[in-house]
Amino acid sequence: MAARATDLLVSFIDALPDAPANDLDGALEIARAYREPAPSSGHRIEAVLARVSAAAEKGFNTAGPGYLAYIPGGGLFAAALADYLSLGLNRYVGVWNAAPALAQIEATVIRWLCDLFDYPAEARGILTSGGSMANFSAIVAARRALLPEDFLAGTIYGSGQLHASVSKAAVLAGFPPRNVRAVPVTPDLRIDVGALERMIAEDRAAGLRPFLLAANAGSTNTGAVDPLGACADAAAREALWLHVDGAYGGFFQLTDRGRRAFAGIDRADSITLDPHKGMFLPYGTGCLLVRDGRRLREAHQVAAAYLQDLAPEDEIPNFADSSPELSRDFRGLRVWLPVMLHGLDAFRAALDEKLDLTRLLYEALAATPGFELPWEPQMTVVAFRYRPREGDPEAFNRALLDRINESRRVFLSSTMIDDRFVLRACIVSHRTHRERIEEAIEIIRSAAAELDRTA
Numbered sequence: 001m002a003a004r005a006t007d008l009l010v011s012f013i014d015a016l017p018d019a020p021a022n023d024l025d026g027a028l029e030i031a032r033a034y035r036e037p038a039p040s041s042g043h044r045i046e047a048v049l050a051r052v053s054a055a056a057e058k059g060f061n062t063a064g065p066g067y068l069a070y071i072p073g074g075g076l077f078a079a080a081l082a083d084y085l086s087l088g089l090n091r092y093v094g095v096w097n098a099a100p101a102l103a104q105i106e107a108t109v110i111r112w113l114c115d116l117f118d119y120p121a122e123a124r125g126i127l128t129s130g131g132s133m134a135n136f137s138a139i140v141a142a143r144r145a146l147l148p149e150d151f152l153a154g155t156i157y158g159s160g161q162l163h164a165s166v167s168k169a170a171v172l173a174g175f176p177p178r179n180v181r182a183v184p185v186t187p188d189l190r191i192d193v194g195a196l197e198r199m200i201a202e203d204r205a206a207g208l209r210p211f212l213l214a215a216n217a218g219s220t221n222t223g224a225v226d227p228l229g230a231c232a233d234a235a236a237r238e239a240l241w242l243h244v245d246g247a248y249g250g251f252f253q254l255t256d257r258g259r260r261a262f263a264g265i266d267r268a269d270s271i272t273l274d275p276h277k278g279m280f281l282p283y284g285t286g287c288l289l290v291r292d293g294r295r296l297r298e299a300h301q302v303a304a305a306y307l308q309d310l311a312p313e314d315e316i317p318n319f320a321d322s323s324p325e326l327s328r329d330f331r332g333l334r335v336w337l338p339v340m341l342h343g344l345d346a347f348r349a350a351l352d353e354k355l356d357l358t359r360l361l362y363e364a365l366a367a368t369p370g371f372e373l374p375w376e377p378q379m380t381v382v383a384f385r386y387r388p389r390e391g392d393p394e395a396f397n398r399a400l401l402d403r404i405n406e407s408r409r410v411f412l413s414s415t416m417i418d419d420r421f422v423l424r425a426c427i428v429s430h431r432t433h434r435e436r437i438e439e440a441i442e443i444i445r446s447a448a449a450e451l452d453r454t455a
């Protein structure tokens, strides 16, 4: 069975470069064929795998080199091997003494990530299912550390460029949506720290309790990086918890350019990372680091009589005490195995390559008449629009996105900035290399030229 599943994966991955970047033709019809009752008796593996393979064929090709929409995922094969092993071994790592050395593997992964951000020995972290859950635990940790039990006066600050998961996390943590403040940004889409200070002063005067500043280390829209040093200064002056959302950009800390852009990140109280973005892992691996690990544990730990036989945290942490989850998969191996196999330098080089490819795309479009690129890339997102000779620019740019995506060689997405429609290409898959970006440049240029001619 394992050999057949491996055959399926190998042919799927081998076909990725030539597979369409998106393909939804007839996809709903195919999906409907999977609405069926559970069988009373089992089928042969070949038949079942054929259905998995057919189901995987349609959709956005998130694992392929042409996928530049949203935040690409990638999916290192070594991580699939790690999951195969960990699900097969099925050891429990939520409390350390159930599998001390395996729990240590996960703790070691957390330590590697803490070291990347120069976090002290008392820092702790958890691997989550993604950045959304990491942001959620960060807000809960900050709330429990800084606010009384009756916390509804607590207010949260972040630029209008924050990821929606921060607002969602605030609501899930019990705050009304109005307690999340959208601070204005400077023209480069970084938080305006002066405006932040004024909002905080007004809120305090109105009897509210500012407690959390969430800053971007690479926004999803354009890769904007908030001035983290100035944010840390403001947070210190105002006694706020500084949370940095590095779900998309955080791993660029491995590169010299990223480290410069993130100066001051080591002063954050907590950092969200998504190994399933910047470490090219498959979906399902996020991470939260907390500089004072005690605060993470105090926010999540609850006693239970039926767990009384388990050892308390010792030199190896009990992850269940620092996380909303008790039972879960062994995510540590999914990070550890690829790093052990490839080495950190391979990740660093791949991220440097993405930064270079971003310059290439940005400069090529900026040099093409008609294209507007109002924001120089700070990470690996190129945001652009085209100024048509005539007609409604928004309708034109929507049509441009469709035409680019019809190529099926690249797949881009769009967003709104300052109420204007912009296209964006995000380059962060380990499978995206120079040839595909050169092809993307040609596709984007000729789609715009053709549309502008027929307008």
Ligand SMILES: *Cc1c(COP(=O)(O)O)cnc(C)c1O
Residues within 6 Å of the ligand: 071, 129, 130, 131, 132, 133, 163, 165, 218, 219, 220, 245, 246, 247, 248, 249, 274, 286
């Ligand atoms: C992707 C992303 C998130 C959400 O992470 P998930 O892993 O999708 O839950 C949060 N913040 C930023 C900046 C992101 O790019």
